[in-house]
Amino acid sequence: SQTIHQWPATLVQPVGSPLSLECTVEGTSNPNLYWYRQAAGRGLQLLFYSVGIGQISSEVPQNLSASRPQDRQFILSSKKLLLSDSGFYLCASKLAGVAYNEQFFGPGTRLTVL
Amino acid sequence: RKEVEQDPGPFNVPEGATVAFNCTYSNSASQSFFWYRQDCRKEPKLLMSVYSSGNEDGRFTAQLNRASQYISLLIRDSKLSDSATYLCVVNRNTGGFKTIFGAGTRLFVKA
Numbered sequence: 001s002q003t004i005h006q007w008p009a010t011l012v013q014p015v016g017s018p019l020s021l022e023c024t025v026e027g028t029s030n031p032n033l034y035w036y037r038q039a040a041g042r043g044l045q046l047l048f049y050s051v052g053i054g055q056i057s058s059e060v061p062q063n064l065s066a067s068r069p070q071d072r073q074f075i076l077s078s079k080k081l082l083l084s085d086s087g088f089y090l091c092a093s094k095l096a097g098v099a100y101n102e103q104f105f106g107p108g109t110r111l112t113v114l
Numbered sequence: 115r116k117e118v119e120q121d122p123g124p125f126n127v128p129e130g131a132t133v134a135f136n137c138t139y140s141n142s143a144s145q146s147f148f149w150y151r152q153d154c155r156k157e158p159k160l161l162m163s164v165y166s167s168g169n170e171d172g173r174f175t176a177q178l179n180r181a182s183q184y185i186s187l188l189i190r191d192s193k194l195s196d197s198a199t200y201l202c203v204v205n206r207n208t209g210g211f212k213t214i215f216g217a218g219t220r221l222f223v224k225a
Binding site for chain 2 (some may be wrong): 107
């Protein structure tokens with residue numbers, strides 16, 4: 001079965017600072033990978049998804065970007081954080097080639113921008 | 115209107131009660147359906163898939179009604195540990211494949 005690792009678990013950053021969150025997946029090859037953000041008390045917002053190395057689709061225009069340098073590595077970045085970037089960031093993975101399967105989530109990174 | 119809608123609750127029930135959540139989806143091309151559970155400040159975890167014939171896993175029963183475009187989750191004999199947010203999730207493939215998460219229904223089970 002898949003295991004998704006995310007780090008760091010918590011992060012406090014000043015406004016205007018850069019961001020790099022990393023997600024790695026074990027137990028599967030060529031997964032579909034996803035970045036979500038969840039604001040406090042709210043639902044999941046899909047930010048980016050990737051179906052392969054170097055292939056990134058953006059769902060919401062914003063000051064965040066994503067990259068997939070390796071098959072099982074997905075990175076979320078920002079050059080300058082905004083207060084509104086605070087939230088719970090979740091990486092998810094889904095088996096490729098089986099479109100209707102479920103997604104599995106990593107433990108998340110809780111980001112506070114001050 | 116959201117593509118997947120859930121009553122946000124909260125549902126406050128005593129231990130041992132039976133509680134039911136409904137979820138409606140608007141896209142008739144939706145193909146697969148799931149219930150996830152999310153504990154406070156944790157990641158969502160798959161609770162169960164939802165099949166057209168209905169399926170049961172212990173105290174949990176999920177049903178799908180394609181004609182009316184809703185899915186349901188029934189929890190029998192509620193435990194304190196069932197307190198969580200329950201997310202309805204729909205996969206569909208129109209205009210590209212997408213997974214849509216509902217905003218969740220909060221459940222509090224009280225002693």
